[in-house]
Amino acid sequence: MGSSTLQSRLKALKPSTPARSLTPLLPLIFEKIDEGVSLKEIYKLLSEEGFSINENTFKSFIRRNRIKREQTLNSVRDECETQIKNSENDLDSTKPGNDTLSKGMSISDALDPKVREELGSKYLKKRRKPKEGL
Structure with a gap:
């Protein structure tokens, strides 16, 4: 089997669950949620566009991904704070008298x-x- 046919077949594979097909849209969905658009409105639009997903499944998917997003943001924030503290300690060691x-x-x-x-x-x-x- 040629490499190009394998690539085209892989590209043709569909996500295993309807919720997974929303994954590429998550950044935009979260942006709209942050702007104040309700989940119900987003779900309605997705349904009109052909996404066949249960509303409760959609809400659960968003909730799980929101938790993942918050955990990632918290870990990045903690890492940044640690780096800032370390750089402040490095600066303290260069102060006159030390x-x-x-x-x-x-x-x-x-x-x-x-x-x-x-x-x-x-x-x-x-x-x-x-x-x-x-």
Whole structure:
């Protein structure tokens, strides 16, 4: 079977349930709900356009997807708040008076040429022990 016939057959498949056929329309449906359009009006329009779905099934589908949408928005909001707090903590560490490095050395000490040379020598001159058998 050729790739193009497989693709055309896959495109021809219909959603397994009537409610699933509404999934591509969800953003627009939620937009209309947010604007104040009632579910009953939206259901009536969909029925007129040929969507054969029970009104209670439609309402249940919208309710489930509204919950998913709210959970997604909440998790995104929580992630953003966490990132903001982390960036604020990073900014706090750069405030004047908070100029210590991880090893208890101040930034001014680390920038001192003599201390910097000692640090460089300390770390650059470390040699690894050769592995046995090489």
